[in-house]
Amino acid sequence: MSDTATVAPSVRKAGRWVFVSGIVLLCVWTLLPIYLLMVNALSTPEEVNGFPKSFIPSFDLSSLRFFLEFEGVLNALWNSIRVAVVTMILSIGFGAPAGYALSRFDFPGKEVFRFLVVMTRAFPLPLLALPLAVMFLRVGLDDSVLGLALVHTTLALPFAVLITYSLFSGIPFELEEAAFTLGCTRFQAFRKVVLPLAAPGIAASAVFAFVISWNEVFAAAVLTIKNRTLTAFLMQSLDWSPLHLKFAGAAALVLPALIFIFAVRKYLFAMWGIANR
Amino acid sequence: MPRYLPYLLLLPATVFLIIFFLYPFTQVAIESVTSNGEWSLANFQKATSHWKFGEAFKNTMLLAALVVPIQLVMSLTMATVVQKLQKGRSAILYIFAIPLGISDLAAGLIWLSIFEQSGFLNSMLVGLGLIEQPILYLSYQSPWIILFAIVLAEVWRATAIMMVIIVAGLGLIPREYGEAAEVFGATRWQRFYKVTLPMLRPSLQTALILRVILAFEVFAVVIALGGTQMPVLMSETFNWQFNLQDRGVAAAYAMVILAVSVLFTLIILRALHVPKEART
Numbered sequence: 001m002s003d004t005a006t007v008a009p010s011v012r013k014a015g016r017w018v019f020v021s022g023i024v025l026l027c028v029w030t031l032l033p034i035y036l037l038m039v040n041a042l043s044t045p046e047e048v049n050g051f052p053k054s055f056i057p058s059f060d061l062s063s064l065r066f067f068l069e070f071e072g073v074l075n076a077l078w079n080s081i082r083v084a085v086v087t088m089i090l091s092i093g094f095g096a097p098a099g100y101a102l103s104r105f106d107f108p109g110k111e112v113f114r115f116l117v118v119m120t121r122a123f124p125l126p127l128l129a130l131p132l133a134v135m136f137l138r139v140g141l142d143d144s145v146l147g148l149a150l151v152h153t154t155l156a157l158p159f160a161v162l163i164t165y166s167l168f169s170g171i172p173f174e175l176e177e178a179a180f181t182l183g184c185t186r187f188q189a190f191r192k193v194v195l196p197l198a199a200p201g202i203a204a205s206a207v208f209a210f211v212i213s214w215n216e217v218f219a220a221a222v223l224t225i226k227n228r229t230l231t232a233f234l235m236q237s238l239d240w241s242p243l244h245l246k247f248a249g250a251a252a253l254v255l256p257a258l259i260f261i262f263a264v265r266k267y268l269f270a271m272w273g274i275a276n277r
Numbered sequence: 278m279p280r281y282l283p284y285l286l287l288l289p290a291t292v293f294l295i296i297f298f299l300y301p302f303t304q305v306a307i308e309s310v311t312s313n314g315e316w317s318l319a320n321f322q323k324a325t326s327h328w329k330f331g332e333a334f335k336n337t338m339l340l341a342a343l344v345v346p347i348q349l350v351m352s353l354t355m356a357t358v359v360q361k362l363q364k365g366r367s368a369i370l371y372i373f374a375i376p377l378g379i380s381d382l383a384a385g386l387i388w389l390s391i392f393e394q395s396g397f398l399n400s401m402l403v404g405l406g407l408i409e410q411p412i413l414y415l416s417y418q419s420p421w422i423i424l425f426a427i428v429l430a431e432v433w434r435a436t437a438i439m440m441v442i443i444v445a446g447l448g449l450i451p452r453e454y455g456e457a458a459e460v461f462g463a464t465r466w467q468r469f470y471k472v473t474l475p476m477l478r479p480s481l482q483t484a485l486i487l488r489v490i491l492a493f494e495v496f497a498v499v500i501a502l503g504g505t506q507m508p509v510l511m512s513e514t515f516n517w518q519f520n521l522q523d524r525g526v527a528a529a530y531a532m533v534i535l536a537v538s539v540l541f542t543l544i545i546l547r548a549l550h551v552p553k554e555a556r557t
Contacts, residue, residue, distance in 0.1 A: 027372050033388065051400065053400040055401075094290040095290060097290070121487065128301050131302070214380070216380070222515065231382050239504070243393065243395075265371050268377070
C-alpha cells in the first residue's frame, strides 16, 4: 500500500540515520556560531586578537571587564534597558485593550482597524526614524529614551495587538458571562476571571516587545546621539573598536535575548505562529 | 454593555498608529518630493545619479534573491523534520528558534568572529594544515566573500522566524488529509507537494512577506561584515541622513525601499492567493 511497506529494512535504517544526522547538523549550525562568540567573549583581549585561535575559552573575564569599563558602555546598557522597558509598557498598554476588543466584540470599523495593524507589516518600520527625528526635534524628544521607545513601539504594537487578540480568543466568553450572572461588572469580570488566565501569555508578549526593542539597530542609531543604546553604541563604534570590544559587546547583546527567549519558549510557537497569520 | 466600549479600547492603539505610523510615513513621502519648499523630483535625481545608488539597489536585491529562497527551503525542511520527531521535539524546536532572539548586529558580529583574519575559519584551516597563512577574507578585493558571509549570517539569523510560522501552520493542517492521500497511494513527496504545500499557503504567504520585507531592510549585518565595502539601500539611507545630512535624499531612499516592499508584498499576495473561503 504505502511506500514504507515496500522499502527494505536496511534502506529504512539508512534513512533514519540520514534523518538523525540531519537534525544534529542543523543543531550544530544554529549553536556553533553562538558558542564561538562566547569563546571570544570569555578569552583575554590578547587571545581574541591573536592567531591561531583556541576553540576552547580560557574563561578569562578581562575582555568583558574592558567592555564594561569602556566609556559610555554602562550608560548605553542602561539606555537599552530603559528604552526596552518603556516599549514594553507602551505596546502592551495600548495593544492588549485593542486585542481584547477585537476578540470580544463585533462592531463596524473592526476590519479597518485590523487592516491598519496588518498593513504595518508591509512597511519598513525602522525608516519611521527619519521623519520622527524631525518631529522629535520640534517637541524636544530628540535623543531621548521616550522618543526612541515610541519608534520601537510601532514595531512591537502590531505584534502585541495580534498576540493578545489570539490569547483572549482562547479564553471562552462563557467564563465572563458566568461572572456577570454572579454580579460582576464587566471590568471586575475581566480583572478576576480573564486576566489571571491571560497573564502568562501577556507577560510573554511583553517579553517579545522587550526583545524587539533591545535588538533594534537602525532607528536607535538614527535617533540617539548622546543617549545611545547598546546597539547604537556598537554600531557607531564598528569603525574603530578593537575586536575584543566588538565581541564582548555582541555577547552582552545576545545573552539577555537568549534568556528571554528561553523564558517564553512555551509561547514561542503559539504566539508567533498565530500572530503572524 | 455600552456600545462605545470597543472603540474606547481601540482608541489608544489607533491614535498611536496614526501619530507614529501613518503621519510620519506621509511626512517622509512629502519630504522626498519637495526641495526648497517646492514640488520636485530633485531628491530622487540626486539619489539615483550618485554612483552608490545602483550598487546599493543591486546589492539589496541580490541579497534578498539569494537569502530568501535558501531560507524558504531550510525553514520548510526544519519544520517538516521536527514534525516527524517523536522524542525531544520541543527541545529541538527551541534550539532551532534561538536565532529569533538575536539582533542583526549581533549576528553580523558573530559571523565576523568566524570570517575575520584572525578568526575561527582561518584558525581551523591552518590547524588542519589546509592553508599556511591566515587569509584576509573580508576585503574590498573579494566582494564575493563578503557577500557570501552576509548571506550565511542572514540565513543563520532569520530562518527561524519563517520556521516558526511554518511550524504553526503545519499544526493547523488536519491529519486526515495526509492520511487520505496515503490511502490513495500517494508517496511521501506527492503528499508534501499536493497536500501539505497547498494547505500551507496562508502561512507561506505570511512568512515570505515578513522575510522579504526584512531582507530589504538589511543593514547591521552588512555594516558589521562589509563595513562600507558593500552599500545597501538601508545603509545609504543612513549615510545620507546622518553623515551627509541631506534628509531629502534620505527620504527618497526611504521611498524606494517602501516601494519595493509594497510591490513585493502585492506580488506575494497574488502569487500565493488564498481564497476567502479557505481562510482559517
